[in-house]
Amino acid sequence: MNQTQSLLSGFDTPAFTKAICQWYRACGRDLPWRRTKDPYAIWISEIMLQQTQVETVRPYYERFMDTFPDVQSLALAPADQVYKLWEGLGYYRRASHLMEAAAALMADYGGQFPDTYEEILKLKGIGAYTASAIASIAFNIPKGVIDGNTLRIISRVLDCQENIAKDATKKLYQQIMDIWISSEDPSDFNQGMMDLGAMICTPKNPDCASCPVRDFCRANAHGTQKLLPVNIKNKNKEDIYLITALLRYKDKYFLIKNQEGLLADMYGLVQYELESPLSFEEEFYKKYHTGVRLLEYEKEFCHIFSHRVWHMSVYDGELDSADLPQIRENLYTWDQLMALPIPTAHKKIIRAIHK
Numbered sequence: 001m002n003q004t005q006s007l008l009s010g011f012d013t014p015a016f017t018k019a020i021c022q023w024y025r026a027c028g029r030d031l032p033w034r035r036t037k038d039p040y041a042i043w044i045s046e047i048m049l050q051q052t053q054v055e056t057v058r059p060y061y062e063r064f065m066d067t068f069p070d071v072q073s074l075a076l077a078p079a080d081q082v083y084k085l086w087e088g089l090g091y092y093r094r095a096s097h098l099m100e101a102a103a104a105l106m107a108d109y110g111g112q113f114p115d116t117y118e119e120i121l122k123l124k125g126i127g128a129y130t131a132s133a134i135a136s137i138a139f140n141i142p143k144g145v146i147d148g149n150t151l152r153i154i155s156r157v158l159d160c161q162e163n164i165a166k167d168a169t170k171k172l173y174q175q176i177m178d179i180w181i182s183s184e185d186p187s188d189f190n191q192g193m194m195d196l197g198a199m200i201c202t203p204k205n206p207d208c209a210s211c212p213v214r215d216f217c218r219a220n221a222h223g224t225q226k227l228l229p230v231n232i233k234n235k236n237k238e239d240i241y242l243i244t245a246l247l248r249y250k251d252k253y254f255l256i257k258n259q260e261g262l263l264a265d266m267y268g269l270v271q272y273e274l275e276s277p278l279s280f281e282e283e284f285y286k287k288y289h290t291g292v293r294l295l296e297y298e299k300e301f302c303h304i305f306s307h308r309v310w311h312m313s314v315y316d317g318e319l320d321s322a323d324l325p326q327i328r329e330n331l332y333t334w335d336q337l338m339a340l341p342i343p344t345a346h347k348k349i350i351r352a353i354h355k
Contacts, residue, residue: 004175007158016157016216017182017189023212024192029054029199032062034191039113039120039138040071046130047094051306054198060089071111075102079265083341090344091306092266097125115139128174136186144177145190146170149197155229156201159218164229238308243280244271244301244346245294246353249319252331253350255340262305267340269349271312280315290327291320298353303345314349 033045135141247254
């Protein structure tokens, strides 16, 4: 008997699956992307929901769908317009992947979404979870989703002590989800599991009294639900110390378009790592061949990403001239600046300094 069979020994899968689906139909959240089976709309919502809370996503999703209602409109959109709509959601690479995948859908599928899990998984920026969600919700394919909610529910329902931070545990739980999922209505089952984790089987203080599957839950029976799931991570966030400057020339602001890295294709302030052997002024002159003066130290800003923390010592600064094209091409009026896609880490600095 393998581990999957051992964990499911004596477990009433059909009754559990039915209970999840019935509860979802009666109590599931009313969300705008739940009112459609359009794979494009589901795709957009699932990409936005990665690392982002539902209530944050809702207005972004509605604005995005109003502007780009289908694959073709997204594929033809100027990148800056897409990034501007994405501004504030963070993880901007998601928007870049959306545009790349939309172009591939136009080129390879005539603007239509592929209707198999395997083909969906090939699209840029789509991993196993997103492919499973699109396949099950849009095309009724019985492929279980694995995310933080379902990992937690499986750990508690089966009273399983495996560390959910490990890939081996995720693989095991994927097998369990694919056994549990309803072949008749995989959409309701997957969304029911998502909502159960978000509304009832929460990380802290789960509402077991209201849970539609409490009678199936071994952790509830054993009183171990608050100890699960086991989630031991070894990663620490990387601290990066930066000198960041809002540079001006007369009544215009100097911003650069990032070509690579964490904020690729976004516009941002000039910044250099504090540990650089050159000063800020030397680094700037080396790249732009124009003098710059840091005038006034503003304050320390901190911005936390998923895997690193930016500690930014922020200055107001002035450029000596705008004679060179690499300077002129990056100067913007205030109104032009506000129309650019700028990451939250820098936008909060700009707003604080521009009074």
